Amino acid sequence: MAFKVRSLLALVIVLVAIVPSITISLLLLDEQYKANDASMQRSLNRALDNTIQDLDFKFSIFSTNFKLFSRERYLIQALDSFLFSSHAFTSMKDFVEQTTLVSSIYLLDTDLQIVEEYQGSIIGLEESELLTRMQAAIDEDDVKDGRQLLFQFKDQRMTSGAEGEQKLSDYGVAVLMPLYLHVLQEGVSREAEGYILAVLPFDAIYKVISAHLQEGEAVEIVQGQVPIAAHPKAKKLRQELDHQMAIKSLKIGANVTENTLEYAIFLHVRKSARMAEMAQAQQTLSSSIIIAIILAMVIAFLLARLIGQPFKILSSVLEQYKAGNYIAPTLRFKFLEFEQVRQLIAGMGDTITRQLTSLKDKNRELQHLSELKDDYLSKLTALNEQLEQRVDEKTAELRNSLSREELSRQFMQSLLKLSIELQQCENNVAVIELSLQLMSDLFPNVKLALYFAPSRYQPAHFSSEGMTLTVQTQLRDELETYSDNRLAQLPKTINLHDAHCYLFHLGSVSNQFLGALVVQSDTLENEQQNNFRLFVKQISAIVETRLLTEELGVIARTDELTGLPNRKAFEEAFDNYASIFERYSDRHFGLFVVDANGLKLANDKYGHQAGDSLLKALAALLSKICRKSDSVYRLGGDEFALLVQKGTLEGCQLLTDRLVQEQGRHSVTLTLDGDKIEYLISFSTGFASTEEYPPNRLFKLADERMYDQKQTHYKMQRLGKTSNAASDSEIDPKNER
Incomplete structure (x- = not known):
């Protein structure tokens, strides 16, 4: 009879656990499918929004950098004299290589004649309708002070990309910016001395967009009914049954240029590809439901077995007592006889356990006393060793302190001498020679070099002590690349021709690079580095003072109103x-x-x-x-x-x-x-x-x-x-x- 009751209870437990689980699981799977479909469309719209925001951000950065680049003085000078064309070409090259969207750039005079270009097509520009449209815009005064004007054009020669890249469009956007000789007061009209024209091919714009696409997806850019740029995969995706699409408006130049170009951007995807991740989540949910049902069945089976095992439990307890494990069962039985037996066995186990615990406590106390004795002896030995080591360390520190004190006194005397004598130097060459001489006397075995960066009124100066000619040449070439940089952007060490060098930069109050003291050495201690930094501060102050004096001389000879010499x-x-x-x-x-x-x-x-x-x-x-x-x-x-x-x-x-x-x-x-x-x-x-x-x-x-x-x-x-x-x-x- 007991067997039948236990079986009935097991059957009831299994039914109660499984039937509701299956019903709820089917409802969850249906809701999950609907949510996946809606989530996919939101994901496509979100991807387009992120793509457009990224493109607007990159175009805004380009517009700001382009405005700053238009103030480059070499561009104006190149319009007046071909001697500055190389400088203008270098500036244009640096701008194009540092700007993702720009493929080519042109420097034009007031008659829109090409003065200089980089990666452009002179014939393509001259034969295109772009020059005529730009001249019409200039005649209508659409080119405002400090504002950029956008032109859409179609010309394969002007939009050619890097060799080997797939070409998706012959269209591009040309950005026109006026150049001015002087920056005048706000509200005062001025005439452009020339123009700078940047070409942004739609291939470069599509490249920015494609960074946000997943594998197998494609984008079309359309203006009205005219396709501007599209990947060949877009047409193939439109013809597939598994195709899904999202549309957004794309505005190029909004809020940053004089005019705005508007387009529609289409995102084409395979629904199955986008749903793969969601299908994986749905499969995971289904697997979790199956596992939960299996676990419910296992738990129900175990409960059924546990209900009918009171004799087995009592038998295992007696076997444990026999083996010396006196842990009484904590389960309270439903029947009185089983409960009385359980309480008797538990009382016997508690008595035996207390006796064993008392013996273990006494053994632990004896062991603890032995460990304390051994620990005391080991600590005493270690203390004696530490005292001897501390005495040796203090003695060595005292010797080093006396030695450093003497070196510090000599260093401060040399630094004071340098500060006084630098003020008496007539030019930068004398400053370099005096500085190297004093530092060589103070650090006789160190190879040194001192470099002054060129300024508006002084050329660069360089001299060294003890360095090979090869190291000097490579070092000067490296330092000449640091001009117009801020100190935080420059390295502290460099390796040249198997020579490791430390750089201590000369800086102005505004952290502008003025030059560098170079020490050729494999390693320099912190104290040595600090000494060299003190020398650098003294030299920096003298160099910056000379620059300010020269600048004040120019200001004193310039008319404030017209900018002409006075x-x-x-x-x-x-x-x-x-x-x-x-x-x-x-x-x-x-x-x-x-x-x-x-x-x-x-x-x-x-x-x-x-x-x-x-x-x-x-x-x-x-x-x-x-x-x-x-x-x-x-x-x-x-x-x-x-x-x-x-x-x-x-x-x-x-x-x-x-x-x-x-x-x-x-x-x-x-x-x-x-x-x-x-x-x-x-x-x-x-x-x-x-x-x-x-x-x-x-x-x-x-x-x-x-x-x-x-x-x-x-x-x-x-x-x-x-x-x-x-x-x-x-x-x-x-x-x-």
């Missing part, structure tokens, strides 16, 4: 021209005095800001008219001066003719009561040449001739023959002076 610079240059003429009488030079017409009227009628705009416009015009070998100066007020090399009477007359031709052809925009007025730029000139007069009479004669021309100008103005007309009471040449 009267002080003019007087120094004039004295230099006169000194050369005294030694070489055939080197004639000319002096022009130029005075702005109508400055007082502009100040009185439109305000001094308008007058400043007129002066800056005149300064820019004179700089443009003059040759590169000639110099333009602002002497003060409305008065300018030109120094002309090879200034014979014929040469000065040619310049006068150019100045006359430009009269009346240029204007500056002034504002009166909110209205913009085009104010004609007019000026009076007079010149004198050493071919007819000595240098000390040139300025007076040129000034008189200028004044005569100014009187003639105002006489004609009163007769109504010139622009910017005013009444006699408003303008007087004496007032203009």
Whole structure:
């Protein structure tokens, strides 16, 4: 009978555990399938969103870097002189290689003629419609100050990628940016000196997008009904029954350029490929459900067996007592007889266990006392050894401390001597020689080198002590690559031709690289490195002071308003021209005095800001008219001066003719009561040449001739023959002076 009850209980337990589990499992599998389908579509939309955000981020970085690159001074210089073309080419090459989206770049003059290019197609650009569209945009004033303009084009020659890469599109995006000679005040108009054009092929854009795709997926970029870029797999995927697609809008240049190009981007995938990961999760869920059902069955079977095993338990307990294991069973039986037997056996086990525990405790105490004795003896021995070692260490430390104290005293004396003598050095060469001499005396067995980076006014300087010629050459080549870098970006050690070198960089207050002290050594202790760093700080202070002094000298010779050299610079240059003429009488030079017409009227009628705009416009015009070998100066007020090399009477007359031709052809925009007025730029000139007069009479004669021309100008103005007309009471040449 007991067997039947146990079997019935086992059957009931199995049914209660399995039937609800199977029902719930089927419901979970159905919901999981629906959730997988919805999750896949969200995953596709999320992938497109991430792709577009990444592309917008990379384009924003390109736009910012492109704007900064447009201020590169070599680009402006290359427009004026082919001597700077190599520098411009290097800058363009570095920009293209560091920018993922750009495949080629062009430097254009104001007539959109190609001055320099990198990885571009000159014939492709000249024969394309792109130049015509850019010229139309410039004529319509769509190219704003500091803004970039986008053009979509289709030309296989201009969008060719790297050799071996699969070409997906002949389309590309051209980004046009104006170049300016000077950065003017905000709100003041300026004319572009040229343009820089970057080409972004859609192959490069697709390459950025493909980084977000999984294997077997493809993307199409479409504008209206026109396919711009598409992988061949996209067409194949559209024809498959397992195809699924997501669509998003792609805007290139939004918020960072003057205009925006809009496209639609299609993501094509195989549903089975995207669902593979989800199917794996669904399979895992199914496996977990099966395992849970099996576990429920096993647990039910075990419970059924445990219910019918009271005699087996009591028998095993007696066997354990016999073997010396006196652990009583804790299970309470349902029947009274079994429970009484269990309690009797448990009482016997507790008594035996207490007796055994007492014996074990006494044995542990004896063992513990023995261990304490052994531990005390070992600690005493170790303490004696430590005391002896500490005495030896303290003795050695005292000797080293006395030695370091003496070396520190000698080092501080040398450092003080260096600080005093560096201030008396006349140039950077003397600074290098003195520094190397003092450090060689202090560190006689160390190979040293000192390098000063080139500045705007000084070339690079390099010298060494004890290094081989090969190491010197490689070291200088390496250091020359560090210019214009910040200290945090530079290495602390380098290996050159089996020589390990430590670098101690000379830095400015703004952490700009000024040079480096190089120590050739396999290892340097921390104290030695700290000593060299103190030397470097002293040398850095002297080098930066010299740079600041040179910079202040330039500022003192520059007019703040126009950016031209001022009267002080003019007087120094004039004295230099006169000194050369005294030694070489055939080197004639000319002096022009130029005075702005109508400055007082502009100040009185439109305000001094308008007058400043007129002066800056005149300064820019004179700089443009003059040759590169000639110099333009602002002497003060409305008065300018030109120094002309090879200034014979014929040469000065040619310049006068150019100045006359430009009269009346240029204007500056002034504002009166909110209205913009085009104010004609007019000026009076007079010149004198050493071919007819000595240098000390040139300025007076040129000034008189200028004044005569100014009187003639105002006489004609009163007769109504010139622009910017005013009444006699408003303008007087004496007032203009």
